[in-house]
Amino acid sequence: MLLYDLFPLLAGPFSQWERHFARAGGMGFDWIFVNPIQKTGASRSLYSVADYFAINPVLLDPGATAAPDDQVKQMTARARAAGLRVMIDLVINHCASDSALTREHPEWFVREGDGRIKHPSCQHNGETVVWHDLAQFDHRHTRDPEGLYRYCLRVVEHLAGLGFEGFRCDAAYQIPADFWRRLLRDARSRHPRLCFVAETLGCAAEETKETALAGFDFVFNSSKWWNFRDGWLVESYNLVRETTRSISFPESHDTVRLAEELNGNVNGLKQRYLFSALFSSGVMIPAGFEFGMRKPLHVVHTTPADWHENGIDLRSYIKQVNTLKQGHAVFQEEGPTRFIPCANPNILLMRKSSTRDRAEALLILNLDLWSHQEFSVDHLRHYLPGDASLRDVSPEFPLEQVREPFHYALRPGQGIVLLGSRR
Numbered sequence: 001m002l003l004y005d006l007f008p009l010l011a012g013p014f015s016q017w018e019r020h021f022a023r024a025g026g027m028g029f030d031w032i033f034v035n036p037i038q039k040t041g042a043s044r045s046l047y048s049v050a051d052y053f054a055i056n057p058v059l060l061d062p063g064a065t066a067a068p069d070d071q072v073k074q075m076t077a078r079a080r081a082a083g084l085r086v087m088i089d090l091v092i093n094h095c096a097s098d099s100a101l102t103r104e105h106p107e108w109f110v111r112e113g114d115g116r117i118k119h120p121s122c123q124h125n126g127e128t129v130v131w132h133d134l135a136q137f138d139h140r141h142t143r144d145p146e147g148l149y150r151y152c153l154r155v156v157e158h159l160a161g162l163g164f165e166g167f168r169c170d171a172a173y174q175i176p177a178d179f180w181r182r183l184l185r186d187a188r189s190r191h192p193r194l195c196f197v198a199e200t201l202g203c204a205a206e207e208t209k210e211t212a213l214a215g216f217d218f219v220f221n222s223s224k225w226w227n228f229r230d231g232w233l234v235e236s237y238n239l240v241r242e243t244t245r246s247i248s249f250p251e252s253h254d255t256v257r258l259a260e261e262l263n264g265n266v267n268g269l270k271q272r273y274l275f276s277a278l279f280s281s282g283v284m285i286p287a288g289f290e291f292g293m294r295k296p297l298h299v300v301h302t303t304p305a306d307w308h309e310n311g312i313d314l315r316s317y318i319k320q321v322n323t324l325k326q327g328h329a330v331f332q333e334e335g336p337t338r339f340i341p342c343a344n345p346n347i348l349l350m351r352k353s354s355t356r357d358r359a360e361a362l363l364i365l366n367l368d369l370w371s372h373q374e375f376s377v378d379h380l381r382h383y384l385p386g387d388a389s390l391r392d393v394s395p396e397f398p399l400e401q402v403r404e405p406f407h408y409a410l411r412p413g414q415g416i417v418l419l420g421s422r423r
Contacts, residue, residue, distance in 0.1 A: 003284035028322030041096025043133035076163025087166030172198035180214035241334035247282030267413030320395035366410035
C-alpha cells in the first residue's frame with residue numbers, strides 16, 4: 001500500500017483533483033487517501049463531522065449540475081481511471097458537538113458527571129487539550145449499542161457506495177475491538193475488497209496489537225518520531241508485525257512539515273522517505289511533500305492558495321523508491337527487521353528478511369544530512385550471510401558491482417540498498 005494523502009482543503013473542489021491523481025500515479029502510488037469530506041459543524045474542522053451523509057460544500061463545484069454525491073462518484077471514478085484506489089477517513093469515535101445526532105440520539109454519547117456530553121481530550125506536553133467542537137460517542141456503555149452500530153455500518157455502506165474502497169479508521173484504539181470485528185466482517189460481506197487501516201498513534205504498543213487483532217489490514221506505525229537510536233521502534237514493530245502490516249510516513253497532516261523541520265534540506269527529505277518506504281510494508285506522504293512544502297496542513301484554515309512549491313522537486317526520486325519497493329517482496333511485508341551496530345555512529349544499518357522466500361536486504365543509511373560519512377567492512381556477509389551475489393538496487397548512484405572489502409563514502413543522507421539471498 002503506497003498512499004498519497006490528498007488533503008481536501010488543499011486540493012479544492014473535486015473537479016480539480018484529476019491533476020493530483022495523475023501526479024500521484026506518476027510517482028508510483030496506488031492509493032489516494034482523503035481526509036473527511038462530509039459536512040462539518042460550526043468549527044469547520046474536517047474532523048468535526050456534523051452530517052455523515054452530506055458533503056462539505058467547500059469541496060463542491062458551484063458550477064456543476066451534478067448532485068453532491070454524484071460529484072464524489074465522479075471523483076472516485078477518475079481516480080480509478082488513473083489506476084488508483086481511494087481511501088477515506090472514517091471518523092466514528094466522535095462527531096461535531098453541534099451535530100443533530102446529539103439531540104436525536106443523546107444516549108449514544110459519553111456524559112460528564114454533570115450530565116453534559118463529553119468532549120474528547122488528550123495530554124500534550126503535560127497539559128490537557130480539550131476539543132470543544134467534538135462530542136464523544138459512547139461505544140462501550142451506550143444504552144443503544146445496536147442503534148449506534150447500525151448507524152456506523154450505514155456510514156460505511158454509504159461511503160462504499162460513493163466509490164471509496166478503503167477506510168482510515170480515526171483513533172481506532174478508542175473503540176472496542178469487538179465493535180470493529182463485527183463492523184469489518186459485515187462491511188466485507190457486502191464489499192469483499194474493502195481495506196481497513198487503523199490509526200493507533202499515541203497509544204501503547206499492546207493497544208495497537210489488540211486493535212489490529214480485530215481484523216485490520218494495516219496500522220500506522222510511529223517511525224516518524226524515531227531518533228535512529230532507541231530500541232522502542234523495532235520492539236513495537238515486532239509486537240505487531242505478525243498480526244498485521246504497518247504504514248510509515250515521514251510527515252502527515254498532523255505533523256509539522258518535514259521541509260520546515262529540516263529547513264529545506266533535500267538530503268533529509270530523501271533520507272526520511274527512503275527509510276519510511278523500506279521500513280514497513282506500507283508508506284504514506286501528504287500532498288506537497290514531493291515539493292518540499294513548508295506550510296502545515298490545517299483542518300480549518302488550509303485553502304488551495306496554500307499550494308506553494310519551493311523549488312524542490314522529489315517526484316523522480318519518490319518514483320524510484322516506490323519502484324524499488326514494488327519490485328521486491330522483501331519490502332512489501334512485515335518481515336524480521338533488526339538494526340545492526342556500526343562502528344561509525346553516523347551510519348544506520350537495517351537488515352530485513354523475507355518470510356515468503358530467501359530474500360534479504362541491507363539498508364546502509366547516512367544519518368548525517370550535511371557531510372559524507374565513511375562505511376567500511378571486510379565482508380558484507382557479516383550482515384547478509386547468504387549464498388548469492390549481492391546486488392545494489394539503490395534509488396540513486398547504484399554500484400554496478402558490489403566488491404569486498406567494501407568501502408564507500410556515503411553522500412549526505414544517502415542510502416545504499418543491497419539485496420541478497422540467505423542459505
